[in-house]
Structures are given as C-alpha cells and as structure tokens.
Amino acid sequence: MIKDRIVTLSATILLLCIVMSFLFPGQFPTVGNFSQIMLNLSIDTIVAVGMMLLMIAGVFDLSVGSIVAFSGGLAGYLMYYHDVNFLVAIAAALSGSLLIGFINGFLITKIGINPMIQTLAMMGVVRGLALMLSGAGIQNFPYEYNYIGQVKILSLQSPIWYMFAIVLIFSYLFKNIAFFRRYYFIGSNEKAAHLSGIEVEKMKLWGFVIVGLLAGIAGILLSSRLGAALSTSGKGLELRVITAVILGGASLAGGQGKIVGAFLGAAFMGIVGNILILSRVSGYWQEIILGIILILAVGIDQLIQKKVA
Amino acid sequence: MKLGLKNIAKSFEVVKALQDVSLEFHEGEVHAICGENGAGKSTLMNILTGNIQPDAGSILLDNQIVTIHNNQQARSLGINIVYQERSLTDGLSVAENIFPLPPTKSFGRINFVQLHQQTKALLQQLEIKEFSPATMVATLSPAQKTLVEIAKALATNPAILLLDEPTASLTDKETTILFSVIRTLKQRGVTVLYISHRMAEIKLIADRVSVLKDGKYQDTLSTNNCTTEDIIRLMVGRDLQQVDVATHSTEEVVLSVKNLCGKGFSDISFDLKKGEIFGLGGLVGAGRTELAMAIFGAIPADGGTILKNGHRIHNNHPKQGIANGIAYLPEERKTLGVFLQKSIAENIVSAQLYGKGYNVKANNQKAGEYAKTLNIRSSSVQQLMSKLSGGNQQKVVLAKWLNTQPDVLIVDEPTHGIDIGAKLEIYKILKQLTADGKSILLISSEMEELLLLSDRISVMREGKIKGILNKKETSENEIIKLAAQ
Numbered sequence: 001m002i003k004d005r006i007v008t009l010s011a012t013i014l015l016l017c018i019v020m021s022f023l024f025p026g027q028f029p030t031v032g033n034f035s036q037i038m039l040n041l042s043i044d045t046i047v048a049v050g051m052m053l054l055m056i057a058g059v060f061d062l063s064v065g066s067i068v069a070f071s072g073g074l075a076g077y078l079m080y081y082h083d084v085n086f087l088v089a090i091a092a093a094l095s096g097s098l099l100i101g102f103i104n105g106f107l108i109t110k111i112g113i114n115p116m117i118q119t120l121a122m123m124g125v126v127r128g129l130a131l132m133l134s135g136a137g138i139q140n141f142p143y144e145y146n147y148i149g150q151v152k153i154l155s156l157q158s159p160i161w162y163m164f165a166i167v168l169i170f171s172y173l174f175k176n177i178a179f180f181r182r183y184y185f186i187g188s189n190e191k192a193a194h195l196s197g198i199e200v201e202k203m204k205l206w207g208f209v210i211v212g213l214l215a216g217i218a219g220i221l222l223s224s225r226l227g228a229a230l231s232t233s234g235k236g237l238e239l240r241v242i243t244a245v246i247l248g249g250a251s252l253a254g255g256q257g258k259i260v261g262a263f264l265g266a267a268f269m270g271i272v273g274n275i276l277i278l279s280r281v282s283g284y285w286q287e288i289i290l291g292i293i294l295i296l297a298v299g300i301d302q303l304i305q306k307k308v309a
Numbered sequence: 310m311k312l313g314l315k316n317i318a319k320s321f322e323v324v325k326a327l328q329d330v331s332l333e334f335h336e337g338e339v340h341a342i343c344g345e346n347g348a349g350k351s352t353l354m355n356i357l358t359g360n361i362q363p364d365a366g367s368i369l370l371d372n373q374i375v376t377i378h379n380n381q382q383a384r385s386l387g388i389n390i391v392y393q394e395r396s397l398t399d400g401l402s403v404a405e406n407i408f409p410l411p412p413t414k415s416f417g418r419i420n421f422v423q424l425h426q427q428t429k430a431l432l433q434q435l436e437i438k439e440f441s442p443a444t445m446v447a448t449l450s451p452a453q454k455t456l457v458e459i460a461k462a463l464a465t466n467p468a469i470l471l472l473d474e475p476t477a478s479l480t481d482k483e484t485t486i487l488f489s490v491i492r493t494l495k496q497r498g499v500t501v502l503y504i505s506h507r508m509a510e511i512k513l514i515a516d517r518v519s520v521l522k523d524g525k526y527q528d529t530l531s532t533n534n535c536t537t538e539d540i541i542r543l544m545v546g547r548d549l550q551q552v553d554v555a556t557h558s559t560e561e562v563v564l565s566v567k568n569l570c571g572k573g574f575s576d577i578s579f580d581l582k583k584g585e586i587f588g589l590g591g592l593v594g595a596g597r598t599e600l601a602m603a604i605f606g607a608i609p610a611d612g613g614t615i616l617k618n619g620h621r622i623h624n625n626h627p628k629q630g631i632a633n634g635i636a637y638l639p640e641e642r643k644t645l646g647v648f649l650q651k652s653i654a655e656n657i658v659s660a661q662l663y664g665k666g667y668n669v670k671a672n673n674q675k676a677g678e679y680a681k682t683l684n685i686r687s688s689s690v691q692q693l694m695s696k697l698s699g700g701n702q703q704k705v706v707l708a709k710w711l712n713t714q715p716d717v718l719i720v721d722e723p724t725h726g727i728d729i730g731a732k733l734e735i736y737k738i739l740k741q742l743t744a745d746g747k748s749i750l751l752i753s754s755e756m757e758e759l760l761l762l763s764d765r766i767s768v769m770r771e772g773k774i775k776g777i778l779n780k781k782e783t784s785e786n787e788i789i790k791l792a793a794q
Contacts, residue, residue: 175667176666177666178663181662181667185655188648188649189645189648192644192645192647192648193659194627195605195627196627196659196660196709197628197660197663198627198628198662199626255651
C-alpha cells in the first residue's frame with residue numbers, strides 16, 4: 001500500500017507536470033522554473049524527513065516551524081551582535097535546536113506529556129525566543145555564512161543539494177540500519193515493540209532530537225539563502241510539512257511511510273504552489289488550498305483504510 | 310420463539326464460509342455452537358444479526374420465513390447479540406449505557422428518574438445485585454461489564470440472544486455469575502445461542518451443542534449424553550492423543566529463580582531444567598504473567614535473584630532478557646505479540662533490531678525457513694500479519710522468539726483463542742523444542758494443556774507458588790484444589 005502511494009504520487013506529479021507544460025509552455029517546463037520550485041521546497045523537505053521519522057514512530061512535532069526561525073535567529077544574533085565566527089554560530093544554532101528537540105522528547109517520554117500539547121506549547125515558546133533574538137530581522141551576515149545557502153553547484157542552488165543529500169542518507173538509513181528500522185515497529189505496536197526488546201522511550205526521545213536538528217539545519221539554510229534571519233520564518237511550516245508527509249504515505253496511526261514519500265509529498269505541494277502562481281491565483285488562496293489538500297489527503301487515507309479493513 | 314435455519318449458504322469470493330447449513334433452536338434452550346476458527350460461526354452470527362445476507366437458504370422464526378437486512382431489523386424481530394468486543398462507554402453510568410436512547414422530558418432533557426427505574430427493574434429481573442443503575446461503568450470489573458452488555462441487549466426484549474465468547478476475559482468466579490444470569494434468561498423462555506471455545510463451559514451451560522466444520526454442519530448433540538471428546542472429534546476429526554508427550558527433561562538446571570518478589574507476586578523460587586517443560590497453573594490474576602514478565606525484564610522485580618546457568622543475571626529491560634537467552638511469548642497476541650500491519654518476515658526479525666544492519670533479503674530467507682519448519686500457512690513471507698489466522702500468527706510469534714536463539718522460552722497462554730488444529734501443531738513444536746535442549750516455562754489456564762505438556766506443574770495463587778507437583782502423581786482435581794481453595 002505504501003509502495004502504491006509512492007507510485008501513485010509520482011504518477012500524479014508527472015501528470016501534473018505534463019498538463020502544466022501544455023497550459024504554460026513558455027513558463028512551466030523551464031530549467032529556471034524547476035530549480036525555483038526545488039529551491040522553494042528544499043527547506044520543507046528537510047524538515048519533512050524528520051517529520052516522517054516521527055510519524056513512522058506514531059508521534060509528531062508542531063514546534064518545527066518555530067525551531068527554523070529560532071535556529072536562523074540565534075546564528076544571526078551571534079554573528080551580528082557578538083561578531084562570533086560563522087562556524088561557531090552555526091554550531092551554537094544547531095546545538096540549540098537539538099536541545100529544544102531533546103526537551104520535547106524528554107518531557108513527552110519521561111514525564112508523559114501528550115506530544116501534541118508539548119510541541120504546541122514549545123511552538124509558542126520557541127517562536128517567542130526567535131522574536132527576542134532576531135526582532136525585526138537581522139541582515140548583513142558574513143560572506144561565508146551567506147555562501148552556504150547561495151552558492152550554485154552545477155547551476156542548482158545549494159539548498160537543493162542539501163535536500164537531496166538528506167533524503168538519500170535517511171532513505172538509506174531507514175532501509176538498512178536496524179536502529180532506524182525500529183521506528184516502524186514502535187509505530188505499529190508500541191507494547192509489542194517493548195516486549196521485543198526495543199527501548200521505545202529512548203528511541204522516541206532520539207526521534208525528537210533528530211527532528212530538532214533537521215529543523216535547525218533548515219533554519220540555517222533558510223537564513224543563509226535569504227541573507228536574513230526573520231522571526232516570522234517558518235510560520236505555518238508545520239502545517240505544510242505534516243501535509244507533505246501524509247500525502248507521502250505516512251499514517252496518523254504510525255508504522256507506515258517511507259522517507260522518499262516526504263520528498264514526493266513536499267514536491268507535490270511545491271508544484272501546486274507554483275501552478276497557483278503561474279495561474280495568477282491570489283496568495284490568500286494558497287493557504288486555503290493547502291488546508292483543503294491536507295483534508296483530502298487524510299480523507300482519502302481514511303477511505304483506503306476502511307476498504308482494507 | 311423458535312428459530313430455524315434452512316439450507317443457508319454463504320461464500321466470500323472463493324471461500325465457502327457456510328454450505329447448506331440447517332439448524333433448529335428450541336424456545337428457551339441454551340444452544341452452543343462450536344467449531345474451529347474459520348468453521349463459519351461468525352458468518353452464521355452475522356447472518357442472524359443482519360450484518361450480511363446469505364447467498365441461499367432461509368431463516369425461519371416460528372416457521373415464518375423472514376429476511377434480515379440489518380441490525381435494527383434483527384432487533385425488531387427479537388434477535389440481539391452480545392459481541393466479544395465491548396461496546397460500553399466508560400465515562401457514563403450503567404443506566405445510560407443500557408439505554409443509549411433514554412426516556413426524555415420536554416426539550417430533550419433526559420428523564421433520569423425514569424431511566425434509573427427501568428434500569429433497576431431490568432437488573433432485578435436478571436438478579437444482578439453487584440451494581441446499581443447509577444454505577445459508573447469505568448469502576449466495573451470485566452465480568453460486570455459483560456453483564457451490563459447482556460442487560461443492554463436484553464433491554465430490547467429479545468426472544469433470541471446471541472453470545473459470542475462471553476467468558477473470554479472472565480475469571481471462573483465471574484463466569485459462575487454469568488451462568489446464573491443465563492439460567493434466569495432460560496427460565497424466561499429466551500433462546501440463547503452460545504459461542505465458545507471452552508469445552509468445559511459448554512458441557513456446563515448448554516442443553517445442546519451444534520458443531521460446524523469448514524462451513525458445513527456436522528451434528529447436534531445433547532450435552533447430557535456426550536463427552537468433550539465427542540465434540541472435539543466432530544470439530545477436528547482428530548484428538549489430543551496424537552501428541553507425543555515423552556519427556557526430554559534432564560537434571561541440569563538452566564534457570565534458577567530464588568525468592569523473587571515484585572508487583573503481583575512474592576517469594577517465588579523454582580528451578581527450570583534443561584529440556585523441561587515447567588507448567589505454571591493457577592487462575593487468571595494469580596500473578597503468573599507478572600512473574601514471567603519480571604523474569605524476562607519487561608517489568609521490574611523488587612527483590613530476589615535469577616541465576617542462569619549458575620550466573621546471576623539482571624533483566625531490567627526485555628533487551629537484556631533477550632541477550633541473556635530468555636524469550637517471552639506474551640499472552641495477548643493482538644495487543645502485545647504481533648505487529649499486524651507488518652509482514653511475516655518483519656515480525657520474525659522484530660526481536661533482533663540491535664547491533665546489526667537490516668538486510669531485507671536475509672530476513673526474508675530466514676522467515677521462509679521458519680515458515681517451512683513451523684508450517685506457517687501464507688502466500689509468502691511478505692504477507693501482512695493481519696491477513697493470517699490466529700494460529701498462524703502465533704506460529705510467527707514463536708518463530709520470532711526462536712530466532713533469538715533462547716535457552717529458556719516462556720510461553721504465556723500459547724494456544725489462547727486459536728483453533729484445535731493449530732493448537733496440536735503448537736504442542737508438537739513445543740515438545741520438539743525440548744528435545745532440542747530448550748527449556749520451557751508454560752503458563753496456561755487450560756488444565757488439559759498443562760497436564761498434557763508439562764513435566765512438572767507448579768500452581769500459583771495470590772502471587773505465591775502453592776506447590777510443585779510431578780506430572781505422574783497429579784490430577785486435574787489436585788491442581789484445581791491448589792489453585793482455588
């Protein structure tokens with residue numbers, strides 16, 4: 001069934017591309033447009049990989065959008081106000097993001113706070129921290145910092161390459177490494193996983209740490225690419241990312257999904273967004289359509305599951 | 310009311326679930342329906358309650374042909390069912406659960422006075438005294454909840470009541486209460502159709518028993534003039550005698566438990582020998598599962614020691630239990646034992662996700678070997694666990710634990726809820742394992758199973774071992790005496 005989702009989603013994307021090439025022959029099927037689409041979805045995809053990991057384990061994280069803003073904000077704050085070396089700033093930002101993930105995971109697994117409540121609260125807390133750090137926005141980063149997210153390799157901007165690297169690495173890990181494989185078992189039956197010798201709580205804690213780190217990386221890339229750290233960065237990202245992951249084959253019940261599905265889900269939404277721009281649909285509509293896609297994705301998922309049962 | 314079935318047939322795609330089944334149920338009798346899993350019992354129930362329509366044949370109520378299109382119609386005809394799964398809401402009172410559509414006053418306000426009165430009257434009729442209409446369902450025991458379910462079904466005043474494995478989660482004492490309610494119903498002229506796996510119960514409560522096998526009607530026996538063996542023979546066409554019960558027990562001690570204490574058990578001491586099947590009998594709630602889990606490391610022990618081959622081991626997590634060569638096949642297969650949405654192969658490797666890469670090909674190959682040796686019937690090892698029968702699922706879980714190469718295998722109710730054919734296969738596998746030098750701690754509530762397989766039997770009551778009996782010198786009665794008292 002998941003395999004089917006990968007196939008059906010790929011086919012849908014392909015079909016969408018073909019139709020759009022006929023409708024907008026001069027604008028849609030160009031290298032420029034495609035690299036723009038890819039660039040736009042690279043940040044989402046990097047976070048979506050982490051979200052896929054969590055949803056395979058049967059949990060999710062709403063604080064990722066805030067972590068993206070926090071990470072860029074912390075790096076920017078250190079470099080701009082304290083002249084910290086860009087590498088140290090990045091290390092600090094990533095450590096901070098990782099720590100937020102750790103706090104989420106710790107409170108959820110050790111204290112037993114519901115993941116939705118915990119990460120919803122953390123979403124607010126971290127957004128506030130991001131506002132404190134970057135205020136109205138920080139610019140004028142060192143050249144090296146901007147280089148990370150703006151350099152072009154083989155005429156594609158670097159975030160696209162980071163995205164592909166992360167998707168490939170995690171795909172490999174989820175296929176071949178027992179550690180990552182355990183998440184499938186945790187998501188499909190937590191109690192049975194415990195009795196199978198899997199340290200369920202520790203694994204979940206690690207999951208939140210990994211997501212925090214990936215969101216941190218996404219934050220660095222975003223601020224570096226824009227050359228600015230904005231406190232509003234990553235607003236609504238959690239909605240987009242969860243939509244992408246569910247489109248990509250994750251199930252709210254856990255135990256299902258593939259990493260490449262996270263990329264395909266994000267790609268589908270990136271292309272839909274591009275189509276809306278090309279068709280000159282107002283920006284307000286984009287959020288409405290995004291919400292509708294999420295409802296449709298979950299609705300179809302439910303219908304399929306009913307049919308299976 | 311008299312209920313009859315005439316030449317009922319039903320197929321699902323190629324599977325013939327019921328073929329030409331004709332049955333008659335008298336007014337006011339308790340009529341048991343027996344058969345292995347897949348014999349067609351649930352299909353029969355579903356036809357009677359209108360969930361599915363038969364392909365051919367007719368249902369007769371007092372010799373009138375009726376068609377039942379849905380649940381509601383079945384109820385209006387006087388047929389109601391109590392399913393195995395509970396349908397109660399914990400946060401509401403007994404009365405509200407029994408009458409989902411309560412009597413109302415103006416503006417749709419619930420008339421609680423009337424609701425409680427009519428519930429009270431219903432409970433009195435059933436001679437249920439353990440709880441009152443206002444009792445919250447959350448505070449009830451499993452047995453009491455079953456009684457509420459039955460009261461709920463009876464609130465519609467059915468002439469025919471279907472009970473699907475009503476004692477599945479009940480203790481013996483609770484079962485007694487349930488049976489007295491069933492007898493009250495019988496006196497009032499209600500026809501009870503009783504589905505159960507438990508032979509002893511059927512002899513106790515049913516007047517007649519009808520047996521189905523592979524969707525075909527076998528025979529109807531009067532419980533007064535038949536033995537359990539008669540019923541089993543009709544169900545499977547073979548009997549328990551064919552299991553080779555030769556002992557493989559040696560004198561070498563593999564696992565030695567000394568003064569082990571924990572939540573639900575205390576001061577437990579016993580030795581498990583190489584090649585031995587050590588039976589652990591007792592009633593549900595005697596602390597056997599807790600003890601097993603503590604030995605395995607799934608729940609903490611508070612005191613005492615465990616020696617494995619003479620060395621002290623500490624199992625604080627199942628991971629350590631596995632590393633120390635102990636395996637635990639849990640009691641509740643569906644909730645604790647299997648990953649239903651994962652494949653057979655994935656289930657088999659699920660206890661070994663440490664220290665290694667994950668090689669799909671090698672896993673499939675290994676799973677294929679187990680499927681062959683344990684006779685796991687499936688289209689391939691890629692098949693989802695949810696598509697397998699209970700017996701085959703249990704064999705997969707066994708394979709999963711054998712794959713960890715344990716010296717000690719703890720099996721907790723290994724044949725619970727699986728049909729007799731698969732049961733015999735599991736008995737053979739367990740005996741074969743002891744021949745290969747493994748030691749087995751067998752927890753079972755079925756006396757027959759304990760006596761058949763165990764080399765020695767210990768009986769637990771209220772968290773303590775009340776005695777260790779040698780198989781040769783013990784009997785069912787002696788075990789029950791120790792377990793209950």
